[in-house]
Amino acid sequence: MKKMVFIVKDYNYEKFMMATILGTTGAAMEIEMHFFCTFWGLFILKKKSKPKVRNIPWRGIPMPTNWMATRVFRKRMKKYGIEDPWAIIKDAVEDGKMKLYPCTTTMELMGIKVGDLRDICEDPIGAAGFLEICEDADAVISL
Amino acid sequence: MKKMVFIVKDYNYEKFMMATILGTTGAAMEIEMHFFCTFWGLFILKKKSKPKVRNIPWRGIPMPTNWMATRVFRKRMKKYGIEDPWAIIKDAVEDGKMKLYPCTTTMELMGIKVGDLRDICEDPIGAAGFLEICEDADAVISL
Amino acid sequence: MKKMVFIVKDYNYEKFMMATILGTTGAAMEIEMHFFCTFWGLFILKKKSKPKVRNIPWRGIPMPTNWMATRVFRKRMKKYGIEDPWAIIKDAVEDGKMKLYPCTTTMELMGIKVGDLRDICEDPIGAAGFLEICEDADAVISL
Numbered sequence: 001m002k003k004m005v006f007i008v009k010d011y012n013y014e015k016f017m018m019a020t021i022l023g024t025t026g027a028a029m030e031i032e033m034h035f036f037c038t039f040w041g042l043f044i045l046k047k048k049s050k051p052k053v054r055n056i057p058w059r060g061i062p063m064p065t066n067w068m069a070t071r072v073f074r075k076r077m078k079k080y081g082i083e084d085p086w087a088i089i090k091d092a093v094e095d096g097k098m099k100l101y102p103c104t105t106t107m108e109l110m111g112i113k114v115g116d117l118r119d120i121c122e123d124p125i126g127a128a129g130f131l132e133i134c135e136d137a138d139a140v141i142s143l
Numbered sequence: 144m145k146k147m148v149f150i151v152k153d154y155n156y157e158k159f160m161m162a163t164i165l166g167t168t169g170a171a172m173e174i175e176m177h178f179f180c181t182f183w184g185l186f187i188l189k190k191k192s193k194p195k196v197r198n199i200p201w202r203g204i205p206m207p208t209n210w211m212a213t214r215v216f217r218k219r220m221k222k223y224g225i226e227d228p229w230a231i232i233k234d235a236v237e238d239g240k241m242k243l244y245p246c247t248t249t250m251e252l253m254g255i256k257v258g259d260l261r262d263i264c265e266d267p268i269g270a271a272g273f274l275e276i277c278e279d280a281d282a283v284i285s286l
Numbered sequence: 287m288k289k290m291v292f293i294v295k296d297y298n299y300e301k302f303m304m305a306t307i308l309g310t311t312g313a314a315m316e317i318e319m320h321f322f323c324t325f326w327g328l329f330i331l332k333k334k335s336k337p338k339v340r341n342i343p344w345r346g347i348p349m350p351t352n353w354m355a356t357r358v359f360r361k362r363m364k365k366y367g368i369e370d371p372w373a374i375i376k377d378a379v380e381d382g383k384m385k386l387y388p389c390t391t392t393m394e395l396m397g398i399k400v401g402d403l404r405d406i407c408e409d410p411i412g413a414a415g416f417l418e419i420c421e422d423a424d425a426v427i428s429l
Contacts (some may be wrong), residue, residue, distance in 0.1 A: 001417065004420075014325050018295065018324070025412075026413075038161070039161070057297035092383065103151065108223060109219045122353070127164050127169075131174065134144055139426040141427070142285055155343060180377045182300050183343045194343070238397065269352070270308055270311040270312075271311050274315060277290075277424075283427050286426070
């Protein structure tokens with residue numbers, strides 16, 4: 001396993017955590033980890049993005065709202081050693097092993113500019129650019 | 144990259160657009176693009192299917208309903224050059240580079256007949272048929 | 287196709303059925319089928335788990351609730367020959383061709399113990415363990 005490509009298409013805490021943990025773990029294992037952020041997933045790359053837990057599979061538990069569930073998870077993640085996801089992502093990006101690609105089509109459709117996105121992103125790419133990145137990937141996964 | 148296989152399992156505008164853009168872009172790049180439409184994703188293949196935006200990740204924005212958001216996206220897609228998704232899909236299918244497979248199990252479970260589906264579909268296949276298509280694929284992605 | 291790896295990240299009937307049908311069909315075709323159950327997907331592995339249908343793509347149909355839709359699907363699955371999903375999964379697991387991995391990170395975050403999970407699970411693994419399993423896989427798919 002030398003190169004993995006991920007599609008991130010949703011804006012929620014669950015997907016962001018999966019991208020954070022898989023991306024930084026893979027990078028530490030010297031695997032190239034590429035993330036193509038498209039549709040709602042592009043919003044994760046916006047400055048000040050704060051995705052909330054979305055897919056709680058039950059009701060009537062002591063976590064009544066997505067907002068509260070998100071707080072609970074953030075606290076537990078802190079205990080688990082992930083205080084600031086963007087700090088560890090930044091390290092992996094600066095080490096050159098994790099790459100975050102904004103989707104040009106989504107940017108045009110949603111009116112999002114490069115300046116709205118975090119500094120650590122690569123240049124935006126479209127569907128053709130994404131398919132080119134997949135070319136020599138060992139796995140392509142849509143989170 | 145010569146052959147990609149996709150699982151389409153949801154019925155919403157987002158997944159339909161991803162299938163449309165990836166499918167037709169890949170086909171234009173001479174990649175075989177296979178789409179296995181199962182569970183709710185089968186409904187995309189029905190005649191007169193009109194999937195709506197489903198996963199809006201926020202509330203209180205000027206797009207109060209899924210229905211309105213779908214209209215907004217359709218208009219922007221038009222501007223972007225995709226006036227009729229099914230027209231460009233049909234071109235890619237007729238060129239032989241894009242293939243749409245209905246899932247037999249879903250058809251039986253949901254009481255859907257071949258006659259209910261668009262003409263450009265391949266013959267329905269089940270899980271075993273899907274796994275056979277994956278055999279020589281360079282990537283298998285569940286959208 | 288000798289080995290496929292799946293990420294199961296949601297707790298709902300749809301994903302459970304996909305895992306059941308793909309897993310047991312693949313195992314019968316002598317493909318190693320590995321399932322990494324993370325985030326809400328871990329709950330599928332709990333004893334007495336009963337995932338409900340979640341992603342009904344429309345409203346105003348004669349299946350008003352997720353609970354009713356689940357009953358309808360269970361009945362139809364029975365007719366289709368899948369009376370007890372866990373029975374056929376157990377067969378595939380005992381044949382050594384299907385493997386279910388609980389995610390350690392999720393277990394710690396959610397306070398779930400090995401004793402809470404079904405007996406047929408493998409030892410829990412984390413992100414690094416998952417990436418190692420992917421190493422020689424022919425396909426990695428996030429359901």
